[in-house]
Amino acid sequence: MRTDSRARSWRARTAAAGTAAAALLGGSLIATAPAAHADPGPGINQQVGVPAYFHPGVPSGGTAWATLASGPGTPGLTVVNIANGPNFEENAPNETFKTAIRQVRQAGGKVIAYVDTGYFGTNTIGAPKTTRLGDTSIAAWRIQIQHDVDKWYRLYGPEIDGIFFDQGQNSCGPNGTNAYADEYRALTAYTKRNHPGALVVDNPGIDIPQCYENAADIQVTFEGSYADYQAFTPPQWELDADPAKFWHLIYETTEAQMPSAVAQSKQKNAGTVYVTPDQLDPNPWDSLPGSSYWSSELAAAKVAPTTAPATPAQPTAGTTSATSVQLSWPNAGPSTVAGYDVYRDGVRIGSVPHRTTGTSQFTATDLNPSTAYAFTVRARNDAGVLSAASPARNVTTSAPGANAPGVPGSFTGATAGPTSVQLSWTASTPGSAAVEAYDIYQDNARMATVPASQTSARLGDMTPVPPTRSTWSPAMPPVGCRRTPRRSR
Incomplete structure (x- = not known):
């Protein structure tokens, strides 16, 4: 979905492997049994996530951004994209964009910033994607991506809620490895380590193998037309997982077809959705639907309020090092719980899907040595309702090793x-x-x-x-x- 708000054509995405177009969340998790939340369907309370690839400084774009920040409702997520990322030619924020972003956030929405990952230069369809310096290596892409993440936060930090990584790989890695998935996990860890509380989204735009389950907070696993959506069936692991992890983007959908598209996205276990009548050519994300369509879409995504899940037990602290601690807590058994969110000192650092038996485990990483932390857990149901926080588990990490590495x-x-x-x-x-x-x-x-x-x-x-x-x-x-x-x- 690589495009920006300036006058340039939208380039159709292709999967990095295959023929369809297109959490490491401060820690890691260990599953103990197959996921078993309520079956995907009407009970999923979705958020609408909009790729807002229109410039607030032109009349049509300004109207669209104003709609995102006002009635009849506000989307849960908005992707801001100035120039396929931040504006690389400027070292100060664009005040027009900054104002538009702030207004959406003041209305209750979250704004995440676009960063191109170029498949890390590993795409197998067409020539490898190049960085702005003309390089194609994974190492070169890694540095450019980090730079773009940090520049968004340097220029817009207080107004940015996270990062949207576009042109994501959908292959685990070459020769039976998880090398590509590991790169995206490392990107998420980098973003959360340096920008605590950041929400991270990967966009392969196509279904993915389970090696990517914990590579980001949310994965965009469908990006295509309504006609193509009719034939799209997620793999079973996606249907069994926490719906909060998946986002579907559906264009070329008439207003009459929109309710069906939203209903199908619930059946396909997407916790975030966006449906638009906009066309692939030249850009399916360069406008918002009309007011009737938009208000109906926001209403279709929501469900009636439900009862909050039971409060989880206090987590237990297991193996603790200078930079990590392993947490565990008993699962609630068969229930409507979809997943558990883990918090460090009140900031969400990750989630794990609900399991029917045994315990859930989460390893919090990137901690500082000899530092006290308070960890809590909240249960979340398919409607997105959170329980109260568990009693806190206070942990102090161990002291660092006596000898630091040598100077490079x-x-x-x-x-x-x-x-x-x-x-x-x-x-x-x-x-x-x-x-x-x-x-x-x-x-x-x-x-x-x-x-x-x-x-x-x-x-x-x-x-x-x-x-x-x-x-x-x-x-x-x-x-x-x-x-x-x-x-x-």
Whole structure:
């Protein structure tokens, strides 16, 4: 669904593998039995999620954004997309977009920001997608994606509720591995670690294997026309899972067909839906439906209020390290519970689907050593109603190892263009534990994180520094183009 709010044509998406077009949530989970919430169907209380690919600075776009922020209702999610992401040519927020985003949030909606993942350059249909620097490697895409996430938050942070990762892979990985799914899990972990409370959505636009179940908060598993939707049947694991994890986007749907599309999306276990009469050509997301269609769609997605589930028991803390803790709690047995949401100090960090027997387990990661945390759990039913929070489990992580990793060595850097730089270094020696990753810093501000196996990085979208600035170094490019690996972890 790669497009933006400027005048450029919508390019049809293709699946990265196959023929159809198109939570690691601060922790990980362990399932103990097949999911068993109420059967998918009319009882699912959906949120409407709108790809708002229209500019609020033009009359039609301004009217559409105003509708999103006013009656007859407000969507649960709105995707903002300025230029296939943030505007890479500016270092200040677009005030027109900022105002539109703020108004939607003040009306009760959440706004998530568009970031292109380009299938990490691994698409098998057509030429590999390239980064803005012209690279196709997974490493290059990883750095660009992190940059785009951080720029959204740097420019619009208080107004952004999360990230919408587009052009997502739908293959687990090459040669029977989960390498691609692991990259998306790592993206979600990166986003939540650096921007706590962020909601993360992946958009492969097609059904996915179960290796992606916990790669994001929400997966867009259908993006297509109403005609194609009639033949779409999700795999069984999606039908058995928590409906809050799935989002369906359906275009070319008449107002008469819209109620059927919404009803089908409930049967297909989608907790988020958007239906529009807009056409594929030139862009199915460049307008909102008319007022009658829109109000009817919002009403069709909702269900009557239901009773809140029972409050879960206090979670038990199991294995605890300097940076993680394993939590568990007993399941409620056969019930209408769809899943459990896990909170750290009041901020939601993940969810697990409901199981009929045994216990649910969740490992909270990316914690700080020697730090006290309070973890709670809330049950959620298919209607989206949450229970009260469980009693808190207070946990203090253990102290870090005595020995930090060695300093990365032999650092070199060279300009690779007016706004990019090529960096390299030698690997650190391990300390008390193996090196996990390298954080790359510019003037003590973290700019990227790369895995321990990587000892070079090409960084772009940098602001050229005038030679009169005191940040020049005779042995290095200007500091505006110098990013130093300051530590390993």
